[in-house]
Amino acid sequence: xxxxVLDMAGGALLLLGLVLLTISLIGVLRQPGTFGQLHAxxxxxxxxxxxxLASSIATENAATITFAVLAIVFIAxxxxxxxxxxxxxxxxxRPRRHGAAPKAAAPEGTAPDGEPExxx
Amino acid sequence: xxxxxxxxxxxxxxxxxxxTSLRPGDVLVGLVxxxxxxxxxxRIRTSTSDRGRSLRRxxxxxxxxxxxxxxxxxxxxxxxxxxxxxxxxxxGGLVEVPIPPSGQGAAAAWGIRVGFVxxxxxxxxxxxxxxxxxxxxxxxxxxxxxxxxxxxxxxRQRRVxx
Amino acid sequence: MPGFVIIPALVWAxxxxxxxxxxxxxxxxxxxxxxxxxxxxxxxIALLALLSYLRGQPYYLDAAVALALLSFVAxxxxxxxxxxxxxxx
Numbered sequence: 001x002x003x004x005v006l007d008m009a010g011g012a013l014l015l016l017g018l019v020l021l022t023i024s025l026i027g028v029l030r031q032p033g034t035f036g037q038l039h040a041x042x043x044x045x046x047x048x049x050x051x052x053l054a055s056s057i058a059t060e061n062a063a064t065i066t067f068a069v070l071a072i073v074f075i076a077x078x079x080x081x082x083x084x085x086x087x088x089x090x091x092x093x094r095p096r097r098h099g100a101a102p103k104a105a106a107p108e109g110t111a112p113d114g115e116p117e118x119x120x
Numbered sequence: 121x122x123x124x125x126x127x128x129x130x131x132x133x134x135x136x137x138x139x140t141s142l143r144p145g146d147v148l149v150g151l152v153x154x155x156x157x158x159x160x161x162x163r164i165r166t167s168t169s170d171r172g173r174s175l176r177r178x179x180x181x182x183x184x185x186x187x188x189x190x191x192x193x194x195x196x197x198x199x200x201x202x203x204x205x206x207x208x209x210x211x212g213g214l215v216e217v218p219i220p221p222s223g224q225g226a227a228a229a230w231g232i233r234v235g236f237v238x239x240x241x242x243x244x245x246x247x248x249x250x251x252x253x254x255x256x257x258x259x260x261x262x263x264x265x266x267x268x269x270x271x272x273x274x275x276r277q278r279r280v281x282x
Numbered sequence: 283m284p285g286f287v288i289i290p291a292l293v294w295a296x297x298x299x300x301x302x303x304x305x306x307x308x309x310x311x312x313x314x315x316x317x318x319x320x321x322x323x324x325x326x327i328a329l330l331a332l333l334s335y336l337r338g339q340p341y342y343l344d345a346a347v348a349l350a351l352l353s354f355v356a357x358x359x360x361x362x363x364x365x366x367x368x369x370x371x
Binding site: 042 | 137138140194203204208212214231232235237238239242243
Binding site: 007010011014017018021022024025028029034037038041044045048049052053055056058059061063064066067068070071074075078079081082085086088089090092093 | 283284287291294295298301302304305308311313314316317318320321324325327328331332334335338340343344346347350351353354357358361362364365
């Protein structure tokens with residue numbers, strides 16, 4: 001009885017996680033700007049992979065669940081930091097486009113209104 | 121004293137989780153290792169201020185912090201999904217949120233709690249000036265964004281990381 | 283978890299990996315390439331977790347944690363390099 005319930009909960013979490021990963025990938029493919037891509041990527045690195053890892057409850061294996069919990073905690077602590085590092089680099093590479101924090105030297109690789117050109 | 125014991129227990133738990141074993145020898149080694157680490161840290165950092173006073177209250181706020189962050193996560197996930205599956209984010213923009221100037225721990229808690237939710241991306245965080253620059257899905261009404269963030273701070277974080 | 287759930291999930295995640303490679307190729311900026319690489323690492327973590335459920339071996343998740351650590355360090359170091367010209371600058 002409990003096993004069936006756990007199987008269904010695990011399957012639902014797995015489906016949710018894979019759907020979130022798919023939506024996130026579509027978002028990364030469709031969004032033109034780095035910030036939009038970061039919002040989409042946050043969908044995968046936050047709830048998406050955590051749902052996939054949380055579906056380990058259906059395996060009913062203590063070691064697997066322990067590792068999955070460890071991975072969830074680790075990812076929850078590190079994914080905001082890496083997203084912040086990317087966002088800060090994106091902000092400082094083209095400070096003029098969003099208006100905040102104007103710097104004296106204009107960034108060279110930036111088109112007047114559109115996306116930055118390929119710089120490296 | 122309670123804080124020290126708590127640290128030892130947390131470190132031992134991480135050690136045992138990494139080993140995935142509960143054998144008595146491993147527990148013993150973990151306890152010894154984490155006691156050494158905590159004692160060394162206490163020796164190095166002498167200025168342990170009045171943290172033990174409110175430790176119980178802070179611990180009591182931890183479930184609210186985690187649960188509230190999960191609620192925020194669900195809401196933010198839904199908003200981001202709708203936005204991405206709809207017409208993209210034409211109104212995305214940067215909003216500067218004033219945060220109460222406090223220690224580095226509180227600033228780190230702000231950054232992780234807010235950056236964890238997909239509909240807000242932390243761009244800059246300055247705990248001395250007390251500002252946090254966010255990229256949000258809908259920046260047409262900055263005051264509403266600021267009010268939301270302050271409200272979730274007061275309801276979830278202030279008891280644990282003031 | 284039964285195999286008839288995990289095998290389609292594995293196929294799905296592998297297709298996602300291919301699409302992630304497409305996102306990596308289509309990236310216009312070096313920062314967008316970092317975003318795509320981070321996303322690829324997350325998909326591989328999910329794939330390793332699924333493999334661990336299928337085989338009943340918890341040690342694949344060990345590899346997943348190590349991969350998360352490596353991808354975190356790589357992302358932060360690269361972003362800081364692009365930001366300031368040095369990983370510790």
